[in-house]
Amino acid sequence: MTYGPARLLPGENIRITTNPDTEPFWEAARDGRLTACQCGNCGAFRMPPSPYCPECQSTKKEWPTLPGTATVFSFAICNKNPSTGEDYVYVPIVVDLDGAPGARLNANLTGCDADYVKIGMQVHVEWTPIADGWVLPNFRKVPA
Incomplete structure (x- = not known):
């Protein structure tokens, strides 16, 4: 089966919620900065953010700006829009964030055919406007 180009899900249908542990991530995203707790x-580093560090149990948090690049750790190829059921190729991925050892982020991939997605592929962040004025980090394949 050939899938074709990976597309992003329409942003107007995506809503998020924040809490005190996640809001700094979303505020940074709104400013076009990729960060991790x-x-x-x-x-x-820890993603998703949590109230306590799993290593030392501290509640102190910092939010450094990351370079915006990552490596695909895992992926799936989906061929139906989860909201409407229409034919729609999208590729949810889990990435290892450069500059944040141990931090992984779930996102979507675009910029290549779904058939050519590989574990270990280099990607860079791009920002997708979503509902309620927020911005979602998605990733695009780094050109060879």
Whole structure:
């Protein structure tokens, strides 16, 4: 089966919720900055953000700006829009974030045919407007 180009899900149908642990991530995204929660005590990264560091149990958090590049850790190829059921090729991915050892992020991929997605592929962030004025980080294949 040939899938064709990976597309992003329409942003107007995507809604998020925030809480005190996740809001700094979403605020940075709104400003076009990719970040990850880093322990202010031991320096361990964690995504998703949580109230306590899993390494040292500290509640101190920092949000450093990351370079915006990543490596595909895992992916799936979907050929139906989950909201409407229409034929629609999208590729949800899990990426290892450059500059944040141990931090992984779920996102979607675009910029290549779904048939050619590979674990280990290099990608870079791009920003997709979504509902309620928020912005979603998605990733595009880095050109060879």
